Amino acid sequence: MRVVGLTGGIGSGKSTVAKMFESLGVPVYIADERAKKLMNTQPNLIKQLKELLGEKAYDANGLNRAYIAQKVFTDKALLQQLNNIVHPAVADDFKVWVENQKTSTPYVIKEAAILFENGGYKNFDFTILVTAPEESRITRVMKRDGVTRQSVLDRIENQWSDSEKVVLADIVISNRDLEKTLPIVKKIHNKILFKR
Structure with a gap:
C-alpha cells in the first residue's frame, strides 16, 4: 500500500x-482534524499545551482555537514549540491509522x-x-x-x-x-x- x-x-x-x-x-487522514481530536482528548497533550500557552488554551468547549491562533501566528518561536508538541502525537496516530486500513487499499x-x-x-x-x-x-x-x-x-x-x-x-x-x-x-x- x-x-x-x-x-x-x-x-x-x-x-x-x-x-x-x-x-x-x-x-484520507485529515491531520488537522485528528490533531484537534488528540488535543481535546489526550491528557498529556492537554497538560503540555496549558503549560505552553496558559489555561486559556482551553475553555468550556475544549480547545480554544481562536486564542491559540492569536498567540502562535504572530510568534514563530511559539508556533514551533506548539508544533513540536502536536506533530509527534499526530505522526504516531497516523501510523496506527495506516495499519488499520484495509490491505486491499x-x-x-x-x-x-x-x-x-x-x-x-x-x-x-x-x-x-x-x-x-x-x-x-x-x-x-x-x-x-x-x-x-x-x-x-x-x-x-x-x-x-x-x-x-x-x-x-x-x-x-x-x-x-x-x-x-x-x-x-x-x-x-x-x-x-x-x-x-
Whole structure:
C-alpha cells in the first residue's frame, strides 16, 4: 500500500481536493482534524499545551482555537514549540491509522498543512501539492473562517511559499477552478492505481 502526502497553503483547497480523493474511495487522514481530536482528548497533550500557552488554551468547549491562533501566528518561536508538541502525537496516530486500513487499499492519503517544512515529506511514497493564487486563498479563508485579511496574512507568513514547496512536490495541482480540478484528481488517482 502506497502512502501519499497531500499538502498546500492555507486556503489553497487541499481539504477540498482531499474530499475528491475520498469520493473515489481513497482513505484520507485529515491531520488537522485528528490533531484537534488528540488535543481535546489526550491528557498529556492537554497538560503540555496549558503549560505552553496558559489555561486559556482551553475553555468550556475544549480547545480554544481562536486564542491559540492569536498567540502562535504572530510568534514563530511559539508556533514551533506548539508544533513540536502536536506533530509527534499526530505522526504516531497516523501510523496506527495506516495499519488499520484495509490491505486491499492500493493507497492512502495524509492531508496536512505542513509536510515540507518539517521534512515529513520524506516519509511518503510521493507528495501532491495544491496551489492557488494568494488573493483567492485570502478571500476563501476570510469567508470560511470569518476572520480579517490581516489574520489570514499572518498565517500565510508562517508557511512556506508555493515556490519553495513546488521544488519538493512530486505532483502539483493548480486549484483555480474546482470544475477543472476534479478531472485532474481523477487522472492522478488512475495513475496511482496503475503505477507499478
